[in-house]
Amino acid sequence: MNDHSSTTPAIDAAALRDSARRTLGLERDAIDALIAHLNADFARACELILDCRGRVVVTGMGKSGHIGSKIAATLASTGTPAFFVHPGEASHGDLGMITPGDIVLALSNSGETAEVTALLPLLKRMGTPLISMTGRPASMLARHADAHLYAGVEREACPLDLAPTSSTTAALALGDALAVALLEARGFTAEDFARSHPGGSLGKRLLLTVGDLMHTGKRLPRVQEGCPLRDALLEITRQGLGFTCVIASDGTLAGVYTDGDLRRTLDRYQDFTNLSVDDVMTRPGLRIQADILAAEAVRIMEDNRITALAVVDNDSRPVGALHMHDLLAAGVI
Numbered sequence: 368m369n370d371h372s373s374t375t376p377a378i379d380a381a382a383l384r385d386s387a388r389r390t391l392g393l394e395r396d397a398i399d400a401l402i403a404h405l406n407a408d409f410a411r412a413c414e415l416i417l418d419c420r421g422r423v424v425v426t427g428m429g430k431s432g433h434i435g436s437k438i439a440a441t442l443a444s445t446g447t448p449a450f451f452v453h454p455g456e457a458s459h460g461d462l463g464m465i466t467p468g469d470i471v472l473a474l475s476n477s478g479e480t481a482e483v484t485a486l487l488p489l490l491k492r493m494g495t496p497l498i499s500m501t502g503r504p505a506s507m508l509a510r511h512a513d514a515h516l517y518a519g520v521e522r523e524a525c526p527l528d529l530a531p532t533s534s535t536t537a538a539l540a541l542g543d544a545l546a547v548a549l550l551e552a553r554g555f556t557a558e559d560f561a562r563s564h565p566g567g568s569l570g571k572r573l574l575l576t577v578g579d580l581m582h583t584g585k586r587l588p589r590v591q592e593g594c595p596l597r598d599a600l601l602e603i604t605r606q607g608l609g610f611t612c613v614i615a616s617d618g619t620l621a622g623v624y625t626d627g628d629l630r631r632t633l634d635r636y637q638d639f640t641n642l643s644v645d646d647v648m649t650r651p652g653l654r655i656q657a658d659i660l661a662a663e664a665v666r667i668m669e670d671n672r673i674t675a676l677a678v679v680d681n682d683s684r685p686v687g688a689l690h691m692h693d694l695l696a697a698g699v700i
Contacts, residue, residue: 390524397520397533398540404517412498412514413548421468423449428482430531431474438542445546446555454482470496476534478506487511516541577664578657580697581678581687589614592621596642599624610675612685613648619683623652654679661699
């Protein structure tokens with residue numbers, strides 16, 4: 368049996384960390400260098416996209432294609448309709464996916480990638496605006512673009528200066544810069560973002576309201592103002608939400624009695640026999656309305672170190688109860 372153990376290099380943990388630091392440092396420097404190249408063409412690219420009535424069609428070959436696909440996804444999720452088309456497939460039928468009113472964002476580090484430059488005559492014939500992202504301003508792709516985004520780097524992080532590393536990092540960061548600039552120019556909000564991510568935790572945090580999660584009807588803990596404290600304690604136990612609403616004679620929320628109030632009651636009184644809920648409840652008590660975002664309810668609970676809230680209508684009449692467990696179950700927290 369052959370023994371291959373002698374050919375296995377020894378692991379040098381310090382050298383591995385040094386390599387990682389060198390790589391991250393080179394990629395950081397590559398991104399820093401982009402700032403000086405944010406010229407009028409960047410603003411022009413933003414203007415072209417903002418004026419576009421169609422979609423941004425992103426294309427690129429190889430590693431640039433992978434970066435382009437991510438840029439397209441970022442644009443689409445931040446208010447700029449976009450999708451990725453492989454340049455090779457575009458030359459064999461997929462160019463039909465580009466419609467009047469669209470704009471093309473083409474990535475190529477060299478600016479000379481054959482599959483990408485082959486699209487130039489077709490795009491010009493269609494009158495489709497072109498934004499290029501390359502590392503060579505004098506390249507064919509850069510020269511024939513309506514706006515050129517410079518994403519060049521001094522060297523790759525790869526010690527052979529061959530594998531796309533710093534260059535792809537720079538292109539990805541520049542794509543993010545473009546997407547964020549467009550997001551801000553459009554006034555795109557967190558709620559807008561959530562609408563394109565309804566199935567994710569972010570969508571749940573931003574779209575769900577208190578009314579979607581609150582307990583109503585028979586599940587709303589409530590007692591009348593002036594009732595014996597014993598009745599309030601029984602209602603808290605029965606509903607299991609850690610508090611009860613205390614209702615005034617006109618139907619409005621007079622206050623709340625909570626688990627915390629019970630602890631304070633135990634500290635102050637030896638005998639509960641003659642106590643009414645009015646003697647020990649919290650007035651007027653924290654409350655929230657049903658149309659408030661659930662994420663805002665989380666903030667109120669955390670700021671006040673409570674686990675439940677009464678929900679009232681515009682006339683301060685209790686309509687529901689919200690517990691922290693409901694927010695957890697819905698993925699809001």
